[in-house]
Amino acid sequence: MGCSAKARWAAGALGVAGLLCAVLGAVMIVMVPSLIKQQVLKNVRIDPSSLSFNMWKEIPIPFYLSVYFFDVMxxxxxxxxxxPQVRERGPYVYREFRHKSNITFNNNDTVSFLEYRTFQFQPSKSHGSESDYIVMPNILVLGAAVMMENKPMTLKLIMTLAFTTLGERAFMNRTVGEIMWGYKDPLVNLINKYFPGMFPFKDKFGLFAELNNSDSGLFTVFTGVQNISRIHLVDKWNGLSKVDFWHSDQCNMINGTSGQMWPPFMTPESSLEFYSPEACRSMKLMYKESGVFEGIPTYRFVAPKTLFANGSIYPPNEGFCPCLESGIQNVSTCRQTGKIEPVVLPLLWFAESGAMEGETLHTFYTQLVLMPKVMHYAQYVLLALGCVLLLVPVICQIRSQGPEDTVSQPGLAAGPDRPPSPYTPLLPDSPSGQPPSPTA
Known part of the structure; x- marks a missing residue:
């Protein structure tokens, strides 16, 4: 049975639609990866018109500082x-807020900025409160004592008398808040009065006092507008292309980014390199493994064992010496510790962490994971659908070409093995009554 004219028209329309779907699918297979890459590169650069600019300006990802103290028993x-016998106390968790200010775009594809940090205590995430008391070594007394080691005996006696008068002891019992953000101590005023420049602070002393409500220096980084391969890389820090804290050119180099963002499309062969003002040096993290976070593919980078190894174990680190034990870095050459001699004394340890959540996580997943995945599958679905629809007019055409009808010829005489045709005329009887013989 063939196709009617209406059916053939419908089949033709489906064929045209199939051709369009197949062509669109093929074009998407060729073009979509390039288009997605171009859109990502356009929206990650540091430019007020890019989608990520506000995220770069004020990072919406919550960062947390978790502090653990060694309480002396x-x-x-x-x-x-x-x-000594100690017990670990904590964590005491602080939410870290970061925002950039003094943003200035320069003519050489760079932008300069100051990034300020503030910390807010998080009781719900902490194991304890800022009013908890911790017994730990009195850093000021120990620092002053170390400074007196090579001084005349008279000066040592005067300092000992001052310790007694002011009620200073080798160990102090302070609250977490005081240890973190500072406390007033009469010893600070005394030292600053008679030994100016001995301490790098004038009023309050706290282990993290200089970090709160402060910036980490003037960073100048590449925007990626003219050259995307250099995006986020540090051009200068505090106007310097390299620092002079250390004893080798390699150790003084300012490499990598400012430590928050890196170029897109990184691979396991990439490394995460950044400059840390707190450590006064560049550091490099190496790829360890792949993973998934909330449906988003991730790469995990970790610090290599050589990062804080001393020069005898890892010769390139010789420039950071005078070296202590591996795992300890002396930053007294760059952190305003005054004339206090280095002393290895474990007081606490801390960790910084951050993870996307809420609307930021949803937007990131939708735009960079879900949409590319949908488009990836859509291109193959369109190609397959187009091929199927193209078969419809072909099948209709084949069905319209049925077998030809056969036509019988009348007047054929019946043979011995063939019955007479009902359409064969009968001849009249002969006069003799015999049936006439057939004529040739």
């Missing part, structure tokens, strides 16, 4: 020569 016994 036997201070009196330690003064008698016994081994």
């Amino acid at each position: 036997n201070p009196s016994e330690i003064l008698k020569g016994e081994k």
Whole structure:
């Protein structure tokens, strides 16, 4: 049975639609990866018109600083020569807010900015409160004592008398808030009065006091507008192309980014390199493994064992010496510690962490994971659908070409093996009554 004219018209329309779908699918296979890459590169550059500019300006990802203290359990016994006993207290968690200001775009495809940080205590994430008391070594007393080691005996006696008068002890019992953000101590005023420049602070002393409500220096980084391969890389820090804290050109180099963002399309062969003002040096993290976070593919980078190795174990780190034990870096050459001699004394340890969440995570997943995945599958679906629809007019054409009808010829005589045709005329009888013989 063939196709009617209406059916053939419909089949032709489906064929045209199939051709369009196949062509569109083929074009998407060729063009979509390039288009997606171009859109990503356009929207990650540091430019007020890019989608990521506001995220770069004020990072919406919540960062947390988790601090753990070593609480000394036997201070009196330690003064008698016994081994210290400590217990770990914490974490005391602070939400870290970062925002950039003084943003200035330069003519050489760079932008300069100051980034300020503030910390806010998070009781719900902490194991304890800022009013908790911690017993730990009195850093000011120990620092002053170290400075007096090579001084005349008279000066040592005066300092000892000052310690007694001011009620200073080798160990102090302070709250977490005081240790973190500062406390007033009469010893600071005394030292600054008679030994100016001995301490790098004038009023309050706290381990993290200089980090709160402060900036990490003037960074100048590449925007990626003219050259996307250099995006986020540091051009200068505080106007310097390299620092002079260390004893080799390699150690003084300012490499990588400012430590928050890196160029897109990184691979396991890439490394995460950044300059840390707190450590006064560049650091490089190496790829370890792949993973998935909330449906988003990730790469995990970790610090290599050689990062803080001393020069005897890893010769390139010789420039950071005078070296201590591996895992410890002396930053007294760049952090305003005054004339305090280096002392290895474990007081606390801390960790910084951050992860996308909420609307930022949803937007990131939709635009960079879900949409590319949908377009990836859509191009193959369109190509397959187009091929199927193209078969419809072909099948209709084949069905319209049925077998030809056969036509019988009348007047054929019946043979011995063939019955007479009902359409064969009968001849009249002969006069003799015999049937006439057939004529040739």
